[in-house]
Amino acid sequence: MKFRATLSTLALYALLAACVTINIYFPAAAAEKVADEIIEEIQNDESNNQQKVPDDKQLAPEDDPFSYNQHGVIESIAVALLNTLVSQAHAEEADLNADSAEVRKLKASMRARYNALKEFYANGSVGILNNGLIAVRNPGSIPLSIRNQVNQLVNTENSDRRKLYQAIATANGHPEWAQQIQQTFARRWIAKAQPGWWYKDGSGWKQK
Amino acid sequence: MNKNVQSLLFINKRNSEASWFVRLTNIHKQLPDLQSTILLAGLLFSTAITAIEQIHVTIGELENTHHPIDNIKGLSSRIDFIHNNQLAAAISTHSITLLPPYDGIQAVQLGCSALTTNETYIRCNSGNLTLTLSNDKQFSIPFQFQQTTHSENGQFRMTPIPFANKESQMRLRWQQKKWDFLTAINTLSLTPLSDLLHSAGISISDGFLTINAEAASPATNLLNANLRFSGTDISLQTHDASKAVEKLKIESHLQAGSTQATTQGNLDFYIHNGEIYLQPVYLSLNKASISGDTHFLLDNRNQNLKLTDFTLNHFPNFSLSGDLETTLEQKFPPNQGNIKVQIYNLANLFNHYIAPFLRTNSVKPTLSNTQGLILSELDFTNKQLDHLQLSTADVSATYTFNHQDISINNARISLNWRPDHCSEQSFVYWKTANFRGVPLPETVLRFKACGQQINFERNVTLPLLDGEMQFDHLDLKKLDNGNIDFSFATEINNISLAALSEAFDLPPLAGHLSASIPSVRLEKGGLQLDSSIQINVFGGTIEIEDLQIDGMLGSYPVLTANINFKKLDLGKLSKRFSFGNIEGKLNGRITGLRIENQNVVAFDAAFSTPEDRLLPYSISQKAVENIASLGGTNPADLLSRGVLKMFESFFYSRLGFRCKLRNNVCELEGIATAKNNGFYLIKGMLAPQINVIGYNHRVNWSELATRLKRITSQSSPVIN
Numbered sequence: 001m002k003f004r005a006t007l008s009t010l011a012l013y014a015l016l017a018a019c020v021t022i023n024i025y026f027p028a029a030a031a032e033k034v035a036d037e038i039i040e041e042i043q044n045d046e047s048n049n050q051q052k053v054p055d056d057k058q059l060a061p062e063d064d065p066f067s068y069n070q071h072g073v074i075e076s077i078a079v080a081l082l083n084t085l086v087s088q089a090h091a092e093e094a095d096l097n098a099d100s101a102e103v104r105k106l107k108a109s110m111r112a113r114y115n116a117l118k119e120f121y122a123n124g125s126v127g128i129l130n131n132g133l134i135a136v137r138n139p140g141s142i143p144l145s146i147r148n149q150v151n152q153l154v155n156t157e158n159s160d161r162r163k164l165y166q167a168i169a170t171a172n173g174h175p176e177w178a179q180q181i182q183q184t185f186a187r188r189w190i191a192k193a194q195p196g197w198w199y200k201d202g203s204g205w206k207q208k
Numbered sequence: 209m210n211k212n213v214q215s216l217l218f219i220n221k222r223n224s225e226a227s228w229f230v231r232l233t234n235i236h237k238q239l240p241d242l243q244s245t246i247l248l249a250g251l252l253f254s255t256a257i258t259a260i261e262q263i264h265v266t267i268g269e270l271e272n273t274h275h276p277i278d279n280i281k282g283l284s285s286r287i288d289f290i291h292n293n294q295l296a297a298a299i300s301t302h303s304i305t306l307l308p309p310y311d312g313i314q315a316v317q318l319g320c321s322a323l324t325t326n327e328t329y330i331r332c333n334s335g336n337l338t339l340t341l342s343n344d345k346q347f348s349i350p351f352q353f354q355q356t357t358h359s360e361n362g363q364f365r366m367t368p369i370p371f372a373n374k375e376s377q378m379r380l381r382w383q384q385k386k387w388d389f390l391t392a393i394n395t396l397s398l399t400p401l402s403d404l405l406h407s408a409g410i411s412i413s414d415g416f417l418t419i420n421a422e423a424a425s426p427a428t429n430l431l432n433a434n435l436r437f438s439g440t441d442i443s444l445q446t447h448d449a450s451k452a453v454e455k456l457k458i459e460s461h462l463q464a465g466s467t468q469a470t471t472q473g474n475l476d477f478y479i480h481n482g483e484i485y486l487q488p489v490y491l492s493l494n495k496a497s498i499s500g501d502t503h504f505l506l507d508n509r510n511q512n513l514k515l516t517d518f519t520l521n522h523f524p525n526f527s528l529s530g531d532l533e534t535t536l537e538q539k540f541p542p543n544q545g546n547i548k549v550q551i552y553n554l555a556n557l558f559n560h561y562i563a564p565f566l567r568t569n570s571v572k573p574t575l576s577n578t579q580g581l582i583l584s585e586l587d588f589t590n591k592q593l594d595h596l597q598l599s600t601a602d603v604s605a606t607y608t609f610n611h612q613d614i615s616i617n618n619a620r621i622s623l624n625w626r627p628d629h630c631s632e633q634s635f636v637y638w639k640t641a642n643f644r645g646v647p648l649p650e651t652v653l654r655f656k657a658c659g660q661q662i663n664f665e666r667n668v669t670l671p672l673l674d675g676e677m678q679f680d681h682l683d684l685k686k687l688d689n690g691n692i693d694f695s696f697a698t699e700i701n702n703i704s705l706a707a708l709s710e711a712f713d714l715p716p717l718a719g720h721l722s723a724s725i726p727s728v729r730l731e732k733g734g735l736q737l738d739s740s741i742q743i744n745v746f747g748g749t750i751e752i753e754d755l756q757i758d759g760m761l762g763s764y765p766v767l768t769a770n771i772n773f774k775k776l777d778l779g780k781l782s783k784r785f786s787f788g789n790i791e792g793k794l795n796g797r798i799t800g801l802r803i804e805n806q807n808v809v810a811f812d813a814a815f816s817t818p819e820d821r822l823l824p825y826s827i828s829q830k831a832v833e834n835i836a837s838l839g840g841t842n843p844a845d846l847l848s849r850g851v852l853k854m855f856e857s858f859f860y861s862r863l864g865f866r867c868k869l870r871n872n873v874c875e876l877e878g879i880a881t882a883k884n885n886g887f888y889l890i891k892g893m894l895a896p897q898i899n900v901i902g903y904n905h906r907v908n909w910s911e912l913a914t915r916l917k918r919i920t921s922q923s924s925p926v927i928n
Contacts, residue, residue: 101802101804101809104804104809105764105766105804108804108805109763136449140411140447140452142449144452144454144484144485144490145492147449147485147487148485148488151487
């Protein structure tokens with residue numbers, strides 16, 4: 001009887017599993033979270049070159065989401081299978097991987113540049129565009145002695161930003177997401193801008 | 209000009225209230241140009257001069273006239289007859305469309321309130337040219353004009369010149385085919401001209417010009433000109449802000465003569481004070497100046513230009529002099545010529561003219577502390593550099609990039625380069641040098657340079673620290689894709705690791721390093737070893753394979769390699785690192801090692817002592833504690849409180865671990881599995897034996913590295 005019940009349970013799970021439809025769409029919330037983390041990492045004055053250290057609790061074996069000891073073997077496999085499917089489907093919605101060699105390199109590059117850029121954010125020479133990039137607000141007002149520095153900072157920053165958006169999309173196996181990731185970042189760069197910084201919206205330049 | 213032409217002729221007859229007017233619409237006949245329209249007005253005037261008091265000609269629209277006029281609307285010509293040959297005349301446009309860069313002008317009015325005429329001349333004593341700009345601002349330029357009717361003599365004079373000193377004037381005279389021109393404009397304010405030049409993409413914020421010019425054409429196709437101008441406080445920039453000057457002071461003199469065949473003369477200029485920005489180059493001239501002079505000869509037919517005895521001097525940094533022959537279409541490289549370069553301040557030359565093009569990210573390469581004179585000579589033939597010579601005398605310089613210094617002191621360089629044959633010797637010598645913290649003693653390197661490559665002489669020995677590097681070959685070549693390929697093979701002999709580790713900011717090491725590196729390739733800023741490096745250390749060997757360093761000179765170097773460890777003597781190793789004494793031989797392999805910007809981000813590592821050991825090894829209590837703590841377990845309390853505290857060392861049969869590093873997490877495994885999902889890091893043997901069992905399969909790498917560093921930093925190891 002127990003075997004038959006288990007089979008029934010397995011069949012039910014299999015049926016449920018068969019009904020799972022995995023729709024891969026852009027994980028907006030996860031992208032926003034990734035954007036926030038990356039922006040904070042880049043703009044955090046205290047940040048250093050160390051990688052972000054995961055919470056030790058996350059690494060403890062007891063926190064492993066699967067525990068095979070609580071179920072019968074077949075049931076466990078079935079649950080695990082279903083969990084995996086659902087989990088994977090869920091992962092497609094909620095997870096966004098932002099850790100690749102290219103992303104790390106770009107973050108380090110942008111972090112190094114931020115120390116030079118923040119002065120120009122603060123004095124209004126450089127502003128944040130609403131497309132995920134930055135711009136020199138009034139090029140003619142920049143003193144000649146630093147004009148090239150500001151221009152190059154902005155140009156290289158924009159180049160890195162474009163690469164970053166593409167690298168995140170590529171790291172997640174969806175290079176076509178680059179545009180949506182850029183749009184997400186565009187909102188978050190502005191949201192995380194410090195008071196006094198300038199940003200551009202549909203009506204022109206504004207100061208936070 | 210034949211499109212949609214509508215003309216209106218309006219005539220008021222003297223002493224009559226009646227008016228005649230003729231309306232001509234859609235004239236399809238080609239009207240020659242604007243001048244014809246004016247002549248038409250003159251013709252009407254001359255035929256009815258005695259009876260008509262006003263002629264007013266209006267032409268609706270003219271298109272495709274002479275450059276730079278694109279379109280004229282509402283062209284109106286009006287003549288008022290006053291008395292005794294006194295007239296008032298005016299030509300105006302409702303709007304005028306000019307082609308760039310004159311498109312800032314929206315309308316033109318040319319009027320003369322005192323026009324006198326008789327059979328021999330026509331004279332305007334009070335003319336006025338008014339330009340209306342697109343921003344509705346107006347410029348009025350007064351003028352006088354006289355033209356004889358039979359002898360083709362005439363004169364046009366403008367005074368005063370708007371925005372200039374009152375005495376300023378401009379005069380043009382002509383007599384048949386001869387003419388002469390004179391202008392003396394003093395302290396012309398440039399700021400009001402900003403609106404006029406706006407459409408040309410230039411904004412002027414300040415500046416004054418003084419211009420004195422004379423030009424004369426004594427006969428057809430002959431021209432002599434003499435122009436002197438000086439500018440002060442000139443501040444202007446292009447609208448895209450890519451070119452700008454501020455508070456510039458400039459003086460220049462041009463003397464030229466032209467025939468149908470040639471134009472020749474002398475030009476000199478002197479720029480001092482102020483700033484210049486030509487993206488990306490910025491020059492401050494407040495303590496410097498740029499001056500130049502040349503004799504020039506331009507062939508008017510083929511546009512060939514010869515510059516003779518030219519000099520260009522950026523004081524106090526460098527000067528150029530020589531002779532060049534080029535064309536106006538392709539100025540550089542010249543057809544032929546010789547340029548001598550004297551560099552007095554290499555740092556300023558590099559930082560002003562070269563570094564702006566090399567800047568990446570926020571990192572700007574700089575050259576500093578330069579001393580010494582550099583002389584160079586370039587010969588051009590057939591539009592290419594044919595020979596380059598460069599020599600220095602006791603030059604010192606420090607090159608800094610990304611917080612790393614390369615310095616050279618008391619250097620002498622003799623460089624001979626030709627595009628095709630590598631026959632002439634060159635050398636570089638330095639008394640002392642320093643490469644990123646590694647001192648390089650007195651050295652001479654001899655080489656031959658040609659085309660896109662530099663070949664150093666074979667079997668070069670370069671002293672390094674207390675040892676040396678022997679280069680079998682050392683070649684540098686520019687590839688077709690623009691990258692630089694730098695390849696060499698070297699033997700490293702007896703280099704002090706203590707000094708090397710200090711220089712490269714590594715954990716302090718002792719001993720000496722000897723290695724053979726058959727092939728090293730440096731390309732695209734990355735270093736790649738085509739073969740392995742074998743280092744004999746701790747009684748065993750470390751073999752580094754597939755070593756590659758990308759972005760070596762950049763801000764984010766990435767190192768990848770595979771490393772084999774063979775029979776390292778744990779006794780020697782543990783002793784030198786104060787790890788606690790361990791007996792045995794350690795083998796291991798790290799594959800996929802990846803270090804990004806000095807952070808270890810990935811590897812698969814496996815280390816262990818051999819399996820086939822029959823007799824036990826000993827391991828000290830301290831070593832056990834350290835290994836256990838590295839595994840995420842801390843048995844120190846247990847060891848110190850329990851019975852085991854009685855023993856200073858234990859026996860073990862095997863130790864080892866595997867670590868797979870990804871995402872800052874080290875996935876740990878031991879040499880064997882243990883109960884409760886554990887793994888053996890040390891497996892005991894005989895008595896007193898000890899087993900170290902780990903249960904934490906996922907260890908934070910940063911934490912692990914910190915612990916390891918803390919343990920190993922307690923003393924420096926020695927490599928034998």
